[in-house]
Amino acid sequence: xxxxxxxxxxxxxxxxxxxxxxxxxxxxxxxxxxxxxxxxxxxxxxxxxxxxxxxxxxxxxxxxxxxxxxxxxxxxxxxxxxxxxxxxxxxxxxxxxxxxxxxxxxxxxxxxxxxxxxxxxxxxxxxxxxxxxxxxxxxxxxxxxxxxxxxxxxxxxxxxxxxxxxxxxxxxxxxxxxxxxxxxxxxxxxxxxxxxxxxxxxxxxxxxxxxxxxxxxxxxxxxxxxxxxxxxxxxxxxxxxxxxxxxxxxxxxxxxxxxxxxxxxxxxxxxxxxxxxxxxxxxxxxxxxxxxxxxxxxxxxxxxxxxxxxxxxxxxxxxxxxxxxxxxxxxxxxxxxxxxxxxxxxxxxxxxxxxxxxxxxxxxxxxxxxxxxxxxxxxxxxxxxxxxxxxxxxxxxxxxxxxxxxxxxxxxxxxxxxxxxxxxxxxxxxxxxxxxxxxxxxxxxxxxxxxxxxxxxxxxxxxxxxxxxxxxxxxxxxxxxxxxxxxxxxxxxxxxxxxxxxxxxxxxxxxxxxxxxxxxxxxxxxxxxxxxxxxxxxxxxxxxxxxxxxxxxxxxxx
Numbered sequence: 001x002x003x004x005x006x007x008x009x010x011x012x013x014x015x016x017x018x019x020x021x022x023x024x025x026x027x028x029x030x031x032x033x034x035x036x037x038x039x040x041x042x043x044x045x046x047x048x049x050x051x052x053x054x055x056x057x058x059x060x061x062x063x064x065x066x067x068x069x070x071x072x073x074x075x076x077x078x079x080x081x082x083x084x085x086x087x088x089x090x091x092x093x094x095x096x097x098x099x100x101x102x103x104x105x106x107x108x109x110x111x112x113x114x115x116x117x118x119x120x121x122x123x124x125x126x127x128x129x130x131x132x133x134x135x136x137x138x139x140x141x142x143x144x145x146x147x148x149x150x151x152x153x154x155x156x157x158x159x160x161x162x163x164x165x166x167x168x169x170x171x172x173x174x175x176x177x178x179x180x181x182x183x184x185x186x187x188x189x190x191x192x193x194x195x196x197x198x199x200x201x202x203x204x205x206x207x208x209x210x211x212x213x214x215x216x217x218x219x220x221x222x223x224x225x226x227x228x229x230x231x232x233x234x235x236x237x238x239x240x241x242x243x244x245x246x247x248x249x250x251x252x253x254x255x256x257x258x259x260x261x262x263x264x265x266x267x268x269x270x271x272x273x274x275x276x277x278x279x280x281x282x283x284x285x286x287x288x289x290x291x292x293x294x295x296x297x298x299x300x301x302x303x304x305x306x307x308x309x310x311x312x313x314x315x316x317x318x319x320x321x322x323x324x325x326x327x328x329x330x331x332x333x334x335x336x337x338x339x340x341x342x343x344x345x346x347x348x349x350x351x352x353x354x355x356x357x358x359x360x361x362x363x364x365x366x367x368x369x370x371x372x373x374x375x376x377x378x379x380x381x382x383x384x385x386x387x388x389x390x391x392x393x394x395x396x397x398x399x400x401x402x403x404x405x406x407x408x409x410x411x412x413x414x415x416x417x418x419x420x421x422x423x424x425x426x427x428x429x430x431x432x433x434x435x436x437x438x439x440x441x442x443x444x445x446x447x448x449x450x451x452x453x454x455x456x457x458x459x460x461x462x463x464x465x466x467x468x469x470x471x472x473x474x475x476x477x478x479x480x481x482x483x484x485x486x487x488x489x490x491x492x493x494x495x496x497x498x499x500x501x502x503x504x505x506x507x508x509x510x511x512x513x514x515x516x517x518x519x520x521x522x523x524x525x526x527x528x529x530x531x532x533x534x535x536x537x538x539x540x541x542x543x544x545x546x547x548x549x550x551x552x553x554x555x556x557x558x
Contacts, residue, residue: 175272176556183275186223187550193219203534209487210518217482221535224546230266231274233312236281239289240304244282249456250332251376252355252537253284255528257330259538262531266542275549276326276351277318281308283331283339301335302342309343322554324350328545332373334452337361351548353541356452360474365481366551369544372478372526372537375456381528387440387465390509390516396422397469397504398438399446400429401457407448407471407494414498423501439464443512444490444504449475459526467515469504471497479525479540481547488518 173181194216198205201222206214236242242261244254257280260267268274286301313319319327328351329340336354340347347362357363357370374381387393403409415425424442429435439445445461446469453475461468469490470477477485485491492503507515525540532538 174556176554179273179275180553182227183550186220186227189223190216190220190550204524208518208521210484210522212482212484220547220550221539221543224543225265225534227275228266228542228546228549229268229274230260230263230276230278230542230545231268231271231318232260232278232280233316235311235315236308240281240285241308242280243285245284247376247379248284249373249375250284250355251379252371252374252528253282253330253332255376256353256538256541257282259530259532271316271318274318276328276545279308279312279327279329279350281305281329283333283336286339287333287335298335298338301339305339305342305346309346317557321557322349322552325552326549326554327351328353328369328548330371331355332371337363351545353545355454357476357478358453358474359476363476365476367548369541369548370454370476370478370480371541372459373454373456374459374526374528374537376528380530381463384436384460384463385523385527386463390443390513393441393443393466395424395438395442397444397446397500398424398442398466399448399457400424400426400435400438401448401450402427405448405450405452407497408450410494410497411446411448411471411500415500420501422505436460436464439466442466443516444469446471446500448472462519462523462526465516465520465523467512467519469500479544481544482540483522483525488515488522 193199194213196215198207198215199218199222201218206218206221208214211217232242242257244257245251246254246258260278260280271277281304283301286304290300290304291297292300309319324343324345327346329336329346330353331337331339332355334356336352336356337358340350340352346352349367351367351369352363353369353371354363355371355373357365357368359365363370399411399415401408403412411425412427415423416427418425424438425446429438439461443466445457445464445466447455447457447461448471449455453472458468458470458477467489469492470485471492471494473494477483477489490504490507492500496503524535525537527533527536529536529538
């Protein structure tokens with residue numbers, strides 16, 4: 001149509017002529033536009049994108065060449081987007097199994113930058129139910145993660161609940177376990193107290209150089225009083241069992257047996273609650289009633305011990321449980337060590353409380369106990385305790401005794417006939433001269449071994465306040481695991497007997513006074529009391545047993 005003809009038409013015809021081309025152009029754009037690669041392509045699973053539409057985060061869609069070409073107007077693009085959204089919402093229900101949209105060239109149709117799951121997303125990952133079917137995340141605080149292929153809901157990883165292995169059944173602790181637990185706590189308390197301060201005590205607080213560690217000893221003693229229990233086997237009949245001498249040089253054997261028989265604090269009638277077990281035979285009584293005099297045959301004594309242990313090991317499980325390590329025997333007779341050899345485990349494992357504490361005859365200080373030998377002529381210590389001050393002791397050294405054993409002849413040979421007023425060394429005292437009075441007048445009391453290493457003179461010297469002079473090569477003094485004997489006694493080798501006076505005279509008056517005061521202070525540990533008193537000789541023997549038991553771990557056989 002020519003321009004002349006166009007302008008000759010009526011106004012209505014002009015409007016139609018102008019509108020029709022515009023409509024044709026619009027239709028052409030509508031038909032051709034969706035095939036352009038820069039447009040949004042709705043697909044069956046496009047809900048994955050728009051399910052985040054209510055989120056505050058933007059889903060950014062990057063087209064290929066469409067980013068660099070001119071599209072329709074903003075209104076047209078918005079109309080197209082709204083139309084697509086409407087179609088998606090009305091026609092395409094969500095599907096968890098729909099495939100990912102693919103580009104026409106087979107590549108990825110889009111790259112999605114989306115926020116990482118919020119903390120509530122952990123519930124989905126662990127398989128918990130969510131109120132949002134499409135798991136829409138609306139937390140703007142979570143940073144975005146970029147992925148080229150967003151997974152569908154069907155591809156979400158659901159972690160199975162991890163099943164923990166069943167707990168083992170709780171162990172049922174036995175009475176022995178509890179006993180051992182108490183010993184462990186006691187050991188710990190003693191270790192802690194070694195460098196700690198002293199503990200108050202209404203009766204006595206150990207202090208001073210007479211003790212290897214006064215604080216540790218005191219704590220150990222208190223722990224013993226709280227826990228320690230002894231079971232005395234009831235098998236056996238007097239006079240060999242549950243009996244012993246009480247008025248002789250071997251009196252401590254009978255004294256201890258008697259004290260254990262009547263003890264209520266430390267003795268228990270329940271063997272399950274016992275820490276140690278006492279074999280209540282008396283070697284002294286076996287020598288008197290079992291041994292055939294002048295036969296020189298230990299056989300009957302040893303057989304008595306064997307038979308007794310066969311009886312108690314068959315009736316009770318405790319000997320076999322520890323092989324005797326928590327059992328103890330006691331002997332003040334010279335034949336005590338030999339008697340213990342009757343049963344190998346008694347000699348090797350058990351605690352042997354021996355007056356004859358001779359290391360050359362198998363005494364083992366780590367498990368055996370040196371038993372103080374005390375000659376109780378009257379059964380008690382009345383009249384034996386006490387003495388004058390150091391200034392009222394004019395005699396330097398004193399000894400009186402017969403030729404008993406290998407050491408005394410050497411001592412008498414060198415000093416008996418010296419006519420030295422400072423060195424009162426005699427085989428026999430003159431009639432009317434008191435042995436105890438001579439000790440009280442002396443600064444030092446000579447205590448040489450006899451046929452056995454122990455001598456009752458050691459305790460007699462302590463009773464009278466006389467510093468004991470130990471002459472023996474293999475003797476372990478009583479309670480030496482607690483007491484520091486070098487602080488209150490003098491040890492002289494047998495080879496130094498000729499120099500005895502020079503050794504004693506070299507001790508200064510000041511040092512002597514200190515040593516003499518220490519003798520008086522530790523005297524309580526050797527006193528015999530009836531009934532027993534705290535820290536006396538009976539309790540010190542128990543404490544030595546307690547220390548040995550602390551070094552032993554006993555386990556059930558099952």
